[in-house]
Amino acid sequence: MATLYDVPADALIEALADRLADEVEQPDWARFTKTGTGRELPPEQDDFWVTRAGSLLRRVAVDGEVGVDRLTTAYGGSKGGSNRYQVAPARATEGSGKIVRTILQQLEEVGYVETAEGEGRRVTAEGRSLLDETAGDVLEDLDRPELERYA
Structure with missing residues (x-):
């Protein structure tokens, strides 16, 4: 039986996003919200919300x-040297807590995550089962040949 450690993360997240599309819904305000203080614009991808939920x-x-x-902190980035109109050296910034918190609450409602x-937060047995089925x-x-590259 395959687990989430047996497959590449990007392929697993993409497959999880497809499965979570019916269960997790993007709020109206999310179209206008940046994903962190180090960002200039909101994400342009249509499936950003479900992809972030899978991630x-x-x-x-x-x-x-x-x-x-x-x-x-994990979903943060850097602000400074690489952004437009900025001359200061780059420094670490955090990601949006509202986005993370809202997605975790949605995953709790579905039953994949629980509050410890x-x-x-930690994954429930249902969440672990979803991850393992998707990984399989x-x-x-x-x-x-592609599988051998990841082994």
Whole structure:
């Protein structure tokens, strides 16, 4: 049986986004919201919300009990040297806590994530089952030569 560690992360997140499309819904305000203080514009992808939901589900499963603060750090970036109109040296910035918190709440409503009192959030048995089933499907879809590259 395949687990989330047996397949490439990008392929797993893409497949999870397809499965979560019916269960996780993008709020109206998300079209206008930046994903962090280091960003200039909101994301342009149409499926950003479900892709981030799949990524968050995988991240919570890999990290174990994890809080919103650690997840905003993980989804942060840099502000400074690489952005337009900025001359200052780059520095680390955090991602949007509202986006992370809202997606985690939606995943809780569906039953894939639960709150661990005082420790953050963790994946439920249903969430682990979804991850493993999706990983199995992704593993079947991968070609053998391509699979050897990831081994």
